[in-house]
Amino acid sequence: MKQKLGQDDDWAYVYVIKNPSYNDVCLCAWDSVLYAGTPVVYETRFGLDLGIVVGPAPVPGASYVPGHSEVHGACLHFADEKEEDDVRYTASESAHQCDSCFCCQITKEPEKMKVDGSVTWIDHLATPSEMARYAENEAKEEEAVKVCREKIRKHNLGMKLVTTHFLLGEPKVIFFFTADERVDFRDLVKDLVAVFRMRIELRQIGVRDESRLIGGLSVCGRDYCCHLMTKEMEPVTIKMAKEQNLSLNSMKISGPCGRLLCCLAYEYDYYMEEKAGCPPEGTRLRLDRELWRVSEVNILSRKITVAGSEGRTIQIPFEEVSFNSETGFWEVSEEYQEEIFSS
Numbered sequence: 556m557k558q559k560l561g562q563d564d565d566w567a568y569v570y571v572i573k574n575p576s577y578n579d580v581c582l583c584a585w586d587s588v589l590y591a592g593t594p595v596v597y598e599t600r601f602g603l604d605l606g607i608v609v610g611p612a613p614v615p616g617a618s619y620v621p622g623h624s625e626v627h628g629a630c631l632h633f634a635d636e637k638e639e640d641d642v643r644y645t646a647s648e649s650a651h652q653c654d655s656c657f658c659c660q661i662t663k664e665p666e667k668m669k670v671d672g673s674v675t676w677i678d679h680l681a682t683p684s685e686m687a688r689y690a691e692n693e694a695k696e697e698e699a700v701k702v703c704r705e706k707i708r709k710h711n712l713g714m715k716l717v718t719t720h721f722l723l724g725e726p727k728v729i730f731f732f733t734a735d736e737r738v739d740f741r742d743l744v745k746d747l748v749a750v751f752r753m754r755i756e757l758r759q760i761g762v763r764d765e766s767r768l769i770g771g772l773s774v775c776g777r778d779y780c781c782h783l784m785t786k787e788m789e790p791v792t793i794k795m796a797k798e799q800n801l802s803l804n805s806m807k808i809s810g811p812c813g814r815l816l817c818c819l820a821y822e823y824d825y826y827m828e829e830k831a832g833c834p835p836e837g838t839r840l841r842l843d844r845e846l847w848r849v850s851e852v853n854i855l856s857r858k859i860t861v862a863g864s865e866g867r868t869i870q871i872p873f874e875e876v877s878f879n880s881e882t883g884f885w886e887v888s889e890e891y892q893e894e895i896f897s898s
Contacts, residue, residue, distance in 0.1 A: 567667060568589065569611070574606050576720045582674065582675070583595070583675045591610045592607065596679050603678060603723065606677075692720075703730055706747065713734055762812045795823040798830070799854075800854075830852060830854065833852055842861070847869070850862040857872060857873045
């Protein structure tokens with residue numbers, strides 16, 4: 556691994572690197588400008604391997620730049636900021652959304668930032684010969700899967716082989732598998748060493764990791780989040796679905812892996828932050844000399860629904876409700892009460 560000798564801190568360009576074989580994502584530093592798609596060799600948790608530059612890492616403290624509001628679908632094209640003035644949109648229903656937009660993302664030039672000694676440095680840029688060897692390894696991986704599965708059947712082991720990967724930087728092959736319980740694969744390793752004549756590593760993974768390795772289409776019609784973009788497999792709980800007013804039927808909120816959908820965790824923090832600024836369900840509010848009960852808090856519409864006597868309900872915007880720290884009660888602004896009860 557490339558290191559800056561004699562220095563604990565240094566200035567460098569930091570990039571998001573993704574391993575195309577087992578979808579690990581990490582931040583790596585390099586001393587010159589690299590662009591998306593550049594193949595590099597870097598130190599992974601398994602050893603030196605190939606990685607692809609996804610783009611520059613976000614600069615700490617940089618302001619958020621939203622995407623273009625008139626893009627109506629996923630866009631695979633990229634453009635410079637200079638092209639924004641040339642954007643032309645068409646109202647034709649038959650036109651593709653990418654025909655006239657400049658893109659939904661704007662490429663940014665990498666910026667040097669301060670990195671500490673814990674940041675991984677790219678070992679070197681991948682050479683043409685390494686790329687050729689990587690292609691050869693991909694072809695060999697298919698055959699390795701067949702060989703390993705045959706050996707698993709031979710030893711009658713309770714394990715399912717998911718995929719195989721040959722490292723680029725050293726003679727080592729990794730077999731990823733799932734199993735319901737601990738597996739004694741010592742005899743299997745001996746057989747595999749005899750066939751491949753290199754270091755063998757068998758790594759047991761979970762069902763969520765299996766989906767992350769293989770990929771596929773989720774219920775939303777897009778590629779699995781874990782396979783496409785998620786860096787770490789964060790825990791997902793049923794509480795996240797409850798806080799977002801989603802169905803608590805696990806069959807409806809589970810992915811193909813059988814576990815709760817990863818996307819349940821994406822907006823959970825936002826829902827919790829928004830709910831902290833409004834009264835929870837069951838809270839009593841005094842309106843027009845009568846007590847009303849909060850029956851629903853809708854984060855998307857930013858309104859709360861209160862229920863009164865005789866089945867009456869009123870929807871009140873968040874901004875009209877505030878917490879009175881002196882009385883310890885939630886209150887609705889007098890102006891809004893006059894507006895809804897004067898008519």
